[in-house]
Amino acid sequence: MNIGNPFILLSMVNMKLRDTSLTVADVAADLDASEEELREVLSDIGFTYSESSRQFVAK
Numbered sequence: 771m772n773i774g775n776p777f778i779l780l781s782m783v784n785m786k787l788r789d790t791s792l793t794v795a796d797v798a799a800d801l802d803a804s805e806e807e808l809r810e811v812l813s814d815i816g817f818t819y820s821e822s823s824r825q826f827v828a829k
Contacts, residue, residue: 776815783808784825794819 773779786797798808809819817826 773811776811780812780815780817780826783812787824787826 783794783797783801786792786800787794792800794808795805798805801808812818812826813829816829818829819825820827
C-alpha cells in the first residue's frame, strides 16, 4: 500500500468506518490493501482497532 501521511490515512479510514457500514477488511480492500497491512501501518503510528467503537484509537 502506497501511503503518504499515515495520519491522513487514519482519518480517512475512521471516516469510512463511521459513515458507512464497512468493516476494516472492506475499507482495506477499497484502498487496494490487505486488512493486515492496514492494521500494521496504523499500529506503527500507535493506533489499534476498537471493536466497541468501530474505529482506530490510540493504544
